[in-house]
Amino acid sequence: xxxxxxxxxxxxxxxxxxxxxxxxxxxxxxxxxxxxxxxxxxxxxxxxxxxxxxxxxxxxxxxxxxxxxxxxxxxxxxxxxxxxxxxxxxxxxxxxxxxxxxxxxxxxxxxxxxxxxxxxxxxxxxxxxxxxxxxxxxxxxxxxxxxxxxxxxxxxxxxxxxxxxxxxxxxxxxxxxxxxxxxxxxxxxxxxxxxxxxxxxxxxxxxxxxxxxxxxxxxxxxxxxx
Numbered sequence: 001x002x003x004x005x006x007x008x009x010x011x012x013x014x015x016x017x018x019x020x021x022x023x024x025x026x027x028x029x030x031x032x033x034x035x036x037x038x039x040x041x042x043x044x045x046x047x048x049x050x051x052x053x054x055x056x057x058x059x060x061x062x063x064x065x066x067x068x069x070x071x072x073x074x075x076x077x078x079x080x081x082x083x084x085x086x087x088x089x090x091x092x093x094x095x096x097x098x099x100x101x102x103x104x105x106x107x108x109x110x111x112x113x114x115x116x117x118x119x120x121x122x123x124x125x126x127x128x129x130x131x132x133x134x135x136x137x138x139x140x141x142x143x144x145x146x147x148x149x150x151x152x153x154x155x156x157x158x159x160x161x162x163x164x165x166x167x168x169x170x171x172x173x174x175x176x177x178x179x180x181x182x183x184x185x186x187x188x189x190x191x192x193x194x195x196x197x198x199x200x201x202x203x204x205x206x207x208x209x210x211x212x213x214x215x216x217x218x219x220x221x222x223x224x225x226x
Contacts, residue, residue: 007091020089033082037153040075043068044149051121051142053134061138062125096165099158106152113148117141 001009010016019025049055050064087094094100114122121128121141128138 004092004095007095010088011091016085016089016091019085026086026089029082029085032078033086036075036078036082037156038075040072040079041149041153043072043075044145047072047122048142048145051128051134051138053139060125061128065122065125093164094159097159097162099155099162102155103152103159106148106155110148110152113141113144117144 011020019029046055047065047068050057050059050061056064087100117137117140121138128135
């Protein structure tokens with residue numbers, strides 16, 4: 001099974017289909033994800049600024065790191081949980097998104113950073129407090145951390161600015177029952193049919209919806225800046 005096929009399968013499951021199509025659940029998960037980023041990122045920022053000697057200089061490194069460890073873990077748990085839900089609900093769209101791929105690469109680098117500096121810096125704060133000057137490895141760890149997390153926030157923000165290739169994704173236009181047909185100024189909502197949907201009504205993998213060319217044509221015909 002290819003990575004694309006796996007992405008299509010994951011987002012077509014009942015859970016992630018329901019999450020993607022919900023007018024309440026998806027925004028709530030997205031809001032929690034952003035709140036978790038703010039919490040976790042804030043703790044990372046304060047810790048790194050202390051290691052660089054740019055903030056909280058009167059507080060020991062151990063005091064700062066120890067007091068921020070619990071809220072940092074809570075923020076990380078929220079970010080990871082909501083991030084997985086959001087990713088799996090639109091896995092196929094993200095497969096084609098260059099910013100999402102860059103974000104995954106940066107997350108790998110963040111993991112490498114943690115493995116390299118965890119024991120010598122973040123778990124060795126007592127030695128840092130005893131040093132007359134902040135060791136170079138601690139400043140290096142803080143600097144790289146700030147660069148990586150700033151990059152993550154930047155590419156994460158850019159994900160929403162890349163439209164999925166509607167002529168490639170195995171999705172169809174979702175029009176709620178009782179609503180009007182798509183108008184010239186309407187914004188379509190894309191969904192992947194549930195795996196429990198009758199095969200006669202599914203567009204995966206037999207074919208794409210006839211509305212996909214209509215959507216693509218509307219996008220190409222829309223003047224820039226509108």
